[in-house]
Amino acid sequence: MSRLLPKLIRPTVSYRPSAITPLSTSGLTAAESRELEQRLQKRQVKEFMTVFGNLVDNCFAACVDDFTSRALSGRETGCLSRCVTKSMATQTRLGERFAELNAAMTAEMQKR
């Protein structure tokens, strides 16, 4: 089973708990913070697997459509490669926008 999964690179999270939940994270003891950290790490791993799954689904759907052969054609392989690169770039860019917009929304909610 493990050969099906890519070696897990520690996923970078574009949102740290303290940055987006100033309301909830204030007032946690050290022990509670540690427990939270552990749970968040597990969650991050799960999220990475979801992202990976979505990536495969999306790129397969977009690129693979020729079933006259069992092997991926050169065209399909190239398309998959471009799809992965583009998807990563999209995730990065949207991650930045999301963090900005989320911070703005949180700030506005606190003002009200």
Added chain:
Amino acid sequence: MSLFGFGRPQPTSAEKIAAVENELRVVAEMHSRMIKLCTLKCVDKTYREGELSKGESVCLDRCAAKFFEAHQTISEQLQREGAARGFGA
């Protein structure tokens, strides 16, 4: 909005941690939905290029902003109409 006021029993550790986890789950879901939707709307599905074009990049930025605005608009309207029909706060 603070849930923890005077004269109420202090929330347990489990409750506090659950609150943070919950908030994060909501945010993460929103993040993932936004990526799915904006990819659908902005990115060329034939993947002829391996890099985002300038047009696609600008589209993604605008899509993210509109997504947040739509989220807020819908949320506000839902609250108004829900209150009018007697749904819970």
